[in-house]
Amino acid sequence: MLKLFLSFEMINFVFEIFMFLMSELILYNSLTGQKEKFEPIYEGKVGMYVCGPTLYSEPHMGNMRTFINFDLIYRYLLFSGFKVKYVRNITDAGHITNSLGEAEDSIGKAARLEQLQSLEIVYKYNVKFQELQRIYNLLPPSIEPTATGHIQEQIEIIEKIIENGFAYAVNGSVYFDVRRYCEKFEYGILSGRKIDELAEETRVLNAQEEKRFFADFALWKKANPDDMQIWRSPWGDGNPGWHIECTAMSTKYLGSQFDIHGGGMDLKFPHHEDEIAQSCGSFGCNPARYWLHANMLNVNGQKMSKSFGNYFLPKEIVDGTTNIFSKPFPPHVIRFCMMQAHYRSTLDLSEESLSAAEKGLNRLCDAVDLMNKLKPTVSSSFDVETLIQSFYDAMNDDFNAPILIAQLFEAAKKIFLISNGTETITKGDLDKLKIAVNGFLNDVLGISIQMESNNSKLAPVMDLVLELRQQARINKDWTTSDQIRDGLAAAGIEVKDGKDGTTWG
Ligand code: AMP
Numbered sequence: 001m002l003k004l005f006l007s008f009e010m011i012n013f014v015f016e017i018f019m020f021l022m023s024e025l026i027l028y029n030s031l032t033g034q035k036e037k038f039e040p041i042y043e044g045k046v047g048m049y050v051c052g053p054t055l056y057s058e059p060h061m062g063n064m065r066t067f068i069n070f071d072l073i074y075r076y077l078l079f080s081g082f083k084v085k086y087v088r089n090i091t092d093a094g095h096i097t098n099s100l101g102e103a104e105d106s107i108g109k110a111a112r113l114e115q116l117q118s119l120e121i122v123y124k125y126n127v128k129f130q131e132l133q134r135i136y137n138l139l140p141p142s143i144e145p146t147a148t149g150h151i152q153e154q155i156e157i158i159e160k161i162i163e164n165g166f167a168y169a170v171n172g173s174v175y176f177d178v179r180r181y182c183e184k185f186e187y188g189i190l191s192g193r194k195i196d197e198l199a200e201e202t203r204v205l206n207a208q209e210e211k212r213f214f215a216d217f218a219l220w221k222k223a224n225p226d227d228m229q230i231w232r233s234p235w236g237d238g239n240p241g242w243h244i245e246c247t248a249m250s251t252k253y254l255g256s257q258f259d260i261h262g263g264g265m266d267l268k269f270p271h272h273e274d275e276i277a278q279s280c281g282s283f284g285c286n287p288a289r290y291w292l293h294a295n296m297l298n299v300n301g302q303k304m305s306k307s308f309g310n311y312f313l314p315k316e317i318v319d320g321t322t323n324i325f326s327k328p329f330p331p332h333v334i335r336f337c338m339m340q341a342h343y344r345s346t347l348d349l350s351e352e353s354l355s356a357a358e359k360g361l362n363r364l365c366d367a368v369d370l371m372n373k374l375k376p377t378v379s380s381s382f383d384v385e386t387l388i389q390s391f392y393d394a395m396n397d398d399f400n401a402p403i404l405i406a407q408l409f410e411a412a413k414k415i416f417l418i419s420n421g422t423e424t425i426t427k428g429d430l431d432k433l434k435i436a437v438n439g440f441l442n443d444v445l446g447i448s449i450q451m452e453s454n455n456s457k458l459a460p461v462m463d464l465v466l467e468l469r470q471q472a473r474i475n476k477d478w479t480t481s482d483q484i485r486d487g488l489a490a491a492g493i494e495v496k497d498g499k500d501g502t503t504w505g
């Protein structure tokens with residue numbers, strides 16, 4: 001008997017190890033161009049840095065797609081049991097390079113245009129950004145540090161890079177010395193860009209004559225007379241270069257090497273390439289073991305961008321104030337639609353894709369409602385564990401949300417079949433299914449099913465019922481109007497008549 005017990009335990013143990021190996025997290029590392037097993041530096045913990053927004057205007061839907069994608073990744077890491085420190089910065093200073101490769105202070109430009117101070121601009125748009133995060137159900141990062149709050153840290157790293165011989169000061173500015181760097185490290189390791197190819201692309205820039213080499217980039221820029229913000233430094237008054245802020249803040253909060261660095265695909269070059277150069281130039285190592293890049297939200301095949309003018313705002317789709325779509329779409333429908341594209345694929349948000357997502361989400365809501373009312377039986381007619389494992393497998397394969405959603409629809413199909421008696425499920429299996437479906441929908445995908453089923457489905461029905469009640473009241477048919485009110489009360493819906501009309505809840 002004891003022997004039998006032990007061997008059963010052994011089989012179970014081997015099975016669990018097998019399941020664990022089967023369900024290890026694999027992610028696509030842009031640095032190696034391969035899918036790799038995720039192995040955190042410290043067991044059970046993840047340090048993740050994601051480049052945040054430059055708040056010179058309200059973030060557009062494209063920006064939000066990247067933040068929603070990293071919210072999904074953050075949520076799944078938490079759901080998998082990791083203790084995650086998620087740092088996402090706010091760029092509120094620094095000379096940004098525009099799409100033509102020219103230095104431009106976008107915050108200063110906006111401040112002049114709106115006749116406000118730079119930090120007023122950042123604060124104004126940060127309030128909007130925080131509101132959008134609430135609307136789109138993004139979990140707040142662990143820390144949201146700002147570039148202006150870390151000027152000293154940026155200066156210290158620049159000093160270290162100079163000390164190590166990979167940067168030089170000239171005329172109040174400091175440049176990263178790419179040629180010296182190439183003697184020891186490889187420049188272009190992430191983006192695959194070759195220095196000779198860069199030479200052909202490079203335009204004649206303002207500060208070209210100050211640099212020793214065309215590919216050198218600014219770590220510190222001497223102040224211009226029209227700069228809205230300047231800081232003291234060992235090289236004179238000025239402001240930090242764009243890339244150095246991320247090196248300073250990621251190092252401060254996550255150490256000189258951490259697990260995951262993320263951002264939009266468009267940041268691979270030069271921003272992330274230069275972050276790698278700065279970290280190697282100061283600490284001798286690539287800052288992150290895994291580099292994750294989220295793909296772009298496109299409009300008719302072209303990247304959504306402020307400078308192309310082809311953008312719409314996240315609030316506009318929800319309010320129905322953009323003429324691109326014929327009607328407003330609730331934020332969780334938009335989020336669900338976005339999750340139906342893998343984070344490394346491009347996505348074009350269209351009326352058709354949003355409407356299809358709305359229909360699909362309604363079907364899932366119906367299935368969840370039904371699941372809570374199912375009657376279990378003595379046996380299950382299908383393998384519930386395998387179905388649940390498929391949710392994990394999808395997300396463990398480089399956060400494949402579209403496959404997860406396809407598997408949730410499979411679960412919905414089973415629920416409908418159980419409800420009409422074609423399939424059966426035991427109480428234990430039903431409990432597991434409920435936990436898994438609700439967990440993946442709410443906690444991983446960030447779709448609040450409760451909100452969806454109450455608001456969008458009940459509202460038109462309630463409009464009709466309340467209109468009938470109003471008609472009865474006009475006709476002084478008090479019996480019918482009371483009957484409707486009492487019937488709704490019995491269903492847990494309270495009707496209140498006020499001077500501004502009738503409300504329910
Ligand atoms: P920015 O405010 O321009 O620095 O961008 C903030 C984040 O949004 C970065 O990670 C960008 O890569 C990302 N981003 C910008 N445009 C798009 C787009 N059309 N689709 C997806 N992400 C974008």
Ligand code: ZN
Binds near residue numbers: 050051246
């Ligand atoms: Zn960054």
